[in-house]
Amino acid sequence: MxxxxxxxxxxxxxxxxxxxxxxxxxxxxxxxxxxxxxxxxxxxxxxxxxxxxxxxxxYERRKRAIKILLLGQAESGKSTTLKNFQLQFSPQHFGKERAAWKTIIQLNLIRCIKRLLEALQEEWESSLQTTTASSIAKGKGVAGRTPTTPGVRFSTSPLNDHHRRIRMRLSALLPIEDELMRKLLPDNVSGGRDVCVRAGSGWKGVLAALSSNSSTLDVPRNPQPPPLVSAMKGASRPGTGNSQFKDKDNPSAVLAACRDDIVTLWEDTVVQAVLKKQNVRLQDMPGFFLNDAGRVAAINYEPTDDDIVRARVRTLGVEEHHFTMENGALPGTEWYIYDVGGSRSVRQHWIPYFDDVQAIIFLAPLAFNLTLEEDAKVNRLEDSISLWREVCQNPLLSKTTLILFLNKMDILQATLAAGIRVAKYVPSYGDQPNDVQHVTKCANVSRTLSAAAAHRFV
Ligand SMILES: Nc1nc2c(ncn2[C@@H]2O[C@H](COP(=O)(O)OP(=O)(O)OP(=O)(O)O)[C@@H](O)[C@H]2O)c(=O)[nH]1
Ligand SMILES: [Mg+2]
CATH class of the missing domain: 1.20.5 (Single alpha-helices involved in coiled-coils or other helix-helix interfaces)
Incomplete structure (x- = not known):
């Protein structure tokens, strides 16, 4: 040999x-x-x-590939832009991630329900009163009942026992959320109201596996009566061979069991009035799926493309997305898109990517009436403008193509149409007309920036 x-x-x-x-x-x-x-x-x-x-x-392939960095404050729409891009130009790749997104959408729905239950709880607590001789004389009491003894606590809320029972049944969704979040983020980082994922942790793989496991569980097609009830009473125990034990950990089964309650509670006029009174606009929450609850909570739910684009996860760190363009102007080209977390505490992680990308797409939502979640004193539009200015003036980016996307135009139009005045939130706006054209011009500060103007696109 x-x-x-x-x-x-x-x-x-x-x-x-x-x-x-x-x-x-x-x-x-x-x-x-x-x-x-x-x-x-x-x-x-x-x-x-x-x-x-x-x-x-x-290395050679990567050198030839097109590399784009998405920047912008938290909730500016970076991950949404990436999903839209993949949907448009790499639909097969996009479709492969459907199973992972299903769990995220279910989590988004559970988060909305949690916020709804919190608002109801606040209403009950704030309406609690203690009877006095005068309140008895006025006949005040719990819906339809008049307390007759001074010193008894009672609620003056329009919410009644029916709402209370639904709330109790829906609280079974909360442990599901905890459990899923533990699987997604074992180090238990708090994302505030958002579902968070850590870049590079393989979270899509974890969720796809969870989603396919749960679809193979022995779940009832028409959960009547809801298996949830027995799970809540602790009737199902591990090792009994009872499929209902598995159901209580399975988001699809628990949501299906709660579906009617969710829809009933969300559509209830008294509940809507309570939310309005408390100034809680759940429809403005990122990842709002309560209007789709009947569909999303169905046992055989499959996310649509639109659901996936609307799903909300907060990005922690920097995620590299590599795919080959399947159609469009450059079929067969390889793309690397870096999607970063946008909140203030993670912006320092952007810098190492500056010298490796050909272009930066900067997302600037025109949310003039909102403040940053991480600092309620900072207006979002002003933060976007100063961040864009920093990006434009960074010497490391003097040769990089910078593209400014003025995002969330639909929200801007709705906000202006509701008569909300820009100057109230952004004093420097002065007495310019309160319309889309002028707000857009105000946000487009790139015209005033001198550095490397040839590489700026708006
Ligand atoms: N109405 C509306 N909502 C949008 C638009 N673009 C994004 N969103 C929503 O805004 C929320 C935040 O979008 P993301 O893409 O997750 O934001 P992000 O910039 O990746 O945020 P971080 O990962 O926290 O940095 C999501 O719920 C999106 O569905 C838009 O043009 N209009
Ligand atoms: Mg993101």
């Missing part, structure tokens, strides 16, 4: 060749061992050569 050796110099004066010479008195066994070692060394060397060739090819 031919043996490949590292060093093939047979010059007797060469010190390395001399050192590698087999000893004169080498036995047959020693020779066999030596040859085996040489063969092993040759195999390892070949493997290393192949790995280097693969890495070089990947």
């Amino acid at each position: 031919a043996t490949r050796v590292f060093w093939n110099n047979t010059d007797p004066d060469d010190p390395l060749a001399r050192a590698l010479q087999p000893p004169f008195d080498e036995s047959l066994e020693e020779r066999a061992v030596r040859i085996r070692q040489q063969e092993e060394a040759a195999r390892v060397s070949k493997e290393i050569d192949e790995e280097i060739a693969v890495a070089r090819k990947a």
